[in-house]
Amino acid sequence: MIERVYLDHNATTTTRPSVVSAMAEAMRATGNPSSIHAEGRAKRKLIEDARRRVAALVGADPACVTFTSGGTEASNLALSPTIRDARDPRPVTRLLVSAVEHPAVAVGARFERSAIGTIPVDGDGVIDLAALEAAFGRHAAERPDERALLALMFANNETGVIQPVAEAAEIAKRHGGLVHVDAVQAAGKVPVDISALGADFMAIAAHKFGGPAGVGALIRASEALYVESPVIRGGGQEKGWRGGTENAPGVVGMGVAAEEALAGLGAFAGLAADRDALEAGLRRICEVTVFGEAASRLPNTSCFSAHGVAADRAMIALDLAGIAVSAGSACSSGKMKASPVLDAMGVDHDLSVGMLRISFGWSSKAGDGERFLEAFARVAGARPDPAASAA
Template sequence: MSASQSKAQPSEPPVPQGLRAGPVYLDYNSTTPVDPRVTEAMLPYLTAHFGNPSSGHHYATQPRDALARARRQVADLIGADKDEIVFTGSGSEADALGVIGAVLAHQSPGEIHVITQATEHPAVLEACRTLHRRHGTHVTYLPVGAHGRVDPADLATALTPRTALVSIMTANNETGVLQPIDELATVARRHGALFHTDAAQAAGKIPVDVTRLGVDLVSLAGHKIYAPKGIGALYVRSGVPLEPLVPGGGQERGLRAGTESVALAVALGAAADLARLEINSGGPDRLTGLRDRLHRRLAELLPGRVTVTSPPAPRLPGILHVTISGVRGDDVLAATPTIAAATGSACHAGSPEPSPVLRAMGLNRTQALSALRLGAGRWTTPADTDRAAQALAATVHALLTGAR
C-alpha cells in the first residue's frame, strides 16, 4: 500500500491494519477489509453485551436493542422497512432462502417455473439446480448479450402462467455489469411473478432502493461492504411468503432459526450506515475515477492489447474487468506479486477453465483466459492505480518477450 494509505488524515476512514503493508489490494469485489469503525461498533457485543436477545432479563436488553438498530440501519441502506430485513449467515444463504424459500412456499414446487440468467451468481444457479433436482422445478436460464445484460423482451417471452419467481443479480460479480433491474422487475410483476435480486456486489456501492426497483427479495453480504464474513441479510417485502430453510425457534420472524449473532448484525448495520454516507458524499464518483484512471494507464502502457469486456453497458464504479491479448490472466497475476487481484470471481478461483460468465457473453476460450478483474475500494488511491498499471504492464511485456 502507498504511504498515503498508511497515514490517513483525520477526515479519512482509518486504514485497516491488514492494508498497511503488502501488495496493492485490487480485489475488493472478492472481499473487503473490515472497516475499523465497524470493528469498534461490534466489539461490545463480543465482550460486555453477551446476552441472548430473545431472553427476558437484564442481559438481553442491550443485545435486543442493538439487533433492532442494526436491522433498521440495513433497511435504510436499501429503502426498506426494518421488519422486512432477515439476518442470515452469508449472501449465499440469503440467495438460497430467497430462491428456494419462495418456491417451497408453494404446495407443488414441481409445478413451479423459475427464471434466472446464464451469468448469475453460483449461489443462485445452485439453488435453481437444487430445486430442479429435488423437486422437478422447471428452470429457464436467460441468455445475455455481448455486454452481459438480460433483455427485458427475452424475460417477457420466457414467462409462463407457472412462473413464480425471477432471479437476476443487480451487478455481475466478475464484470461489474449492471442489469436493468427496474425494467425486469416490472415485466415480472405484470405476469404475477416474484422478483429476487442478488445485490451483494451493488448495495453499498451504488444507490439501491427496493421501492424504486420494484423488487420483492434482495440478498446482501456483509463482507462486500466492509463488515466481517459470516453475516448477510435478505430483504423480504411485506406479505411475500417464504418457507424457512432453517426451522426452529422462531427467530427472524420464523424465517431463519438460530440465536442471532448480535455482534455480526451490529457490524453489518454499522457498515450499512457508513456505506450510505459514502454514497451520499460522492463515493461512487471517486471509485469511477479510479477505475477509469487505471484503464487509461493500462491502455497507454499496453497499446492495442487492453479491452474492457462490457462497454458500453453501465458498470459498477469500482470494477475494471479487461482482457489483455497475448497473455493469460493467471500468468500475469502469478508473476506480479506486488498486486493482489483476480482473473474473475473468487467463487471460481483455482479453476483452469475459462469463466462461464465470459463464455456466455460470447468471448472465446483464449479471450476469457486473458481476463483480469481489478477492483478498487475504500482505501485505493490514485497512486495505487498507477503502481498497479505499471507493474501489470511490466509483467505483460516480460511474458510477451519470453514467449517470442
C-alpha cells in the first residue's frame, strides 16, 4: 500500500497525539462545568486552564477568550452591528472587508449587504492601504456619530499572503474604527499578538494548529467590548457571549494544541525552506506562476498554477499517487472554478482555474516535497529532474 503524503494542512492539520490523550481524559471526567459541586468545579478548571493556554497563543487576557464552534462562528459573533464599546457610545454601522477575505467574513455575517464595503488588493493580494484610508475617511466625514469596523485576515487561506494588519489597524483607529482579525490560518504558524496588531477582535480555530475540528475562539482585546445580541443564546455560559454547555473535551484539546503550537513556532518557521525547495523544483518541471510570491507569506504555503496543467486532472492524479493537495480553500471543495481571491488579485482566468495549493504542517516529514515533485512531474508530462529532488 502506498504511504500517503498529506500536503493540505491549511484545510485541516494533523491532530496532535497529546490532544487526543487530553480529550479522552476530559471525556472520562463527569460533571457540568456550570455546576457548583466538586465534579462541576473540576470540569470548570479544565476549561479555564485551556482558556489560559489559548490566550497565551495570541498574547491575550484569558478573560477575553470566548470558546465557539470554530473560526466561522467566532467571526459571525464579532461581525455584528450590535457591537458595543463601553469607551465609545457610537454605534457600528459600516463594515469594511478586504477583497480576499474568507467566505465566513466576506459575506458580512450579521451586517446588511448595503452596509458592507470592499477594499481592493494589489497583484500579490495585499490590501490597498490608500483605499482603506479613503474609505474610513469618507465614513468619518459623512457619519461622524457612527463607527466603522474593519475585517481583515492575518494570512490568506489560499495564497498564504500575510496582510499588513498593524498598519491597517492604525488607519482604522485614527478614524475611530474597530478591527476584527481572522487569524485562523496564522495562529500557531507565525507569532500572533492581538495587542501588537491593534486588533479589537480575533478569530482562531483549533483544527488549524493540531487541535480538534469544531472548536474555536473569539478573542477580544478588552472587556469593554461586547455584543448586545449573541449568535447563540441560552443559559449565559461564556459570560453571556455564547449559550450552551461548553464542549469541555474540545476546549481542552484546543488548549493543549495551543500550548504545543506556541512552543513549536520556531520549528514551524523552518517549513519555509521546504516550501522554497518545492517551488524551485516546480520551476524545473514546467512553467509555473506562484501567487503572492513577492509578498510576505506563511512559511508553509505555496499557491501556484502550472501553465497548461488542469487543476482537476492534477488533483485526481496526485490523489491516486497517494498525495493530498488542494485546489484552494477546503470551504469551496468540489467547485472547480476561478478563485475569488485570485480574481481580486487580477489573475488571468486561465491561470486562476489551474491553481493548486500545497501546505505543509507540523507533522510533515522530510521527503514529502520530493514525493510531490516526482508525482507532479508525471502529471505535467515531464521527466523528474534529479536536481529537483536534490534541492
